[in-house]
Amino acid sequence: MPDAAAPRVTVAMITRNRCRSVLRTLDRLAALPERPPVVVVDNGSTDATVAAVRAHPVGARVLAVGRNTGALGRNLAVRHATTPYVAFSDDDSWWAPGALDTAADVLDAHPRLGLLAARTLVGPDAVEDPLNSVLADSPLPSDPDLPGRPVLGFLGCAAVVRRSAFLDAGGYHRVLFFGGEETLLAYDLAARGWGVCHVPEVIALHHPEPGGRPGRSAVVRRNTLLTAWLRRPVPVALRHTGHLLAAAARGEPEAAAVLRGTLVRLPAALRDRERLPDPVEHAARLLDGESGGEGGRRGSS
16 A cells, blocks of 8 residues: 655756755745655756755755756656656745645546646735736636646646656757746647646745846747747748747847747757647647737746
8 A cells, every 4th residue: 555645746946046046945845744855956056056955954856967958957857756746846936835735636636637737826925926817717628537727838837747747748848948838848748638727726836036037038939939830830830930020020129039049949849840639739729819829928937
């Protein structure tokens, strides 16, 4: 008989040169009643992050890869996890007490569920992340085998995955590196028959540093376009490209940078191109209508 006390969820985190932030997150994870095992992938920090994380009493397993692997660090963390489920935290996010047990119960009860997108509360005032309402209002039809509203996007720091499903889908894609990479993973899970659902009973807490991350908007737009070329029909990818070309022609500085970044990565994207199955493509088209086309926030962190 399985040990009822055995952990079911590992928390996986990637970080780089954010020592103070990651230690704050580890403090919150150490205080959770679930006492989850933690895997931290350090993406080539040059400050004291690695030593500080290794010394933290949460007892995290630290994987120091020596370079910036972007979102692929999450793939490494999942491969090293030994629990059936993995919850992702960024180095500025953590989980509400009891959330991981709730997530594990939902995944236990729904064996076709590959990923659940949590409800995200932001900052000390616990403000609703705008993506919560987007996910809750998803136009995708309900599925009797799944626990919540089907979606094809999520926030990277507010998702819990079935480890076997994540590995089956190949995890995060190498071409995107980082920024708006969630939609492609949702596509790939759905293409292999796994459900992706919004489950608002599971709560993630996000405390980003003020000021945002410069250049992130351009990276997300680049990866939206690359995702179209990786998985969508050629006319859809051409339409996304046309929107961006028109923006560049209007003199939009960011659009030109997005095009340059896309062109560098496009050959690799085309080598890995794999059309979505018709039902998943139909779902993606429904969401295109909701988001208004290129750049809609269906799951970009």
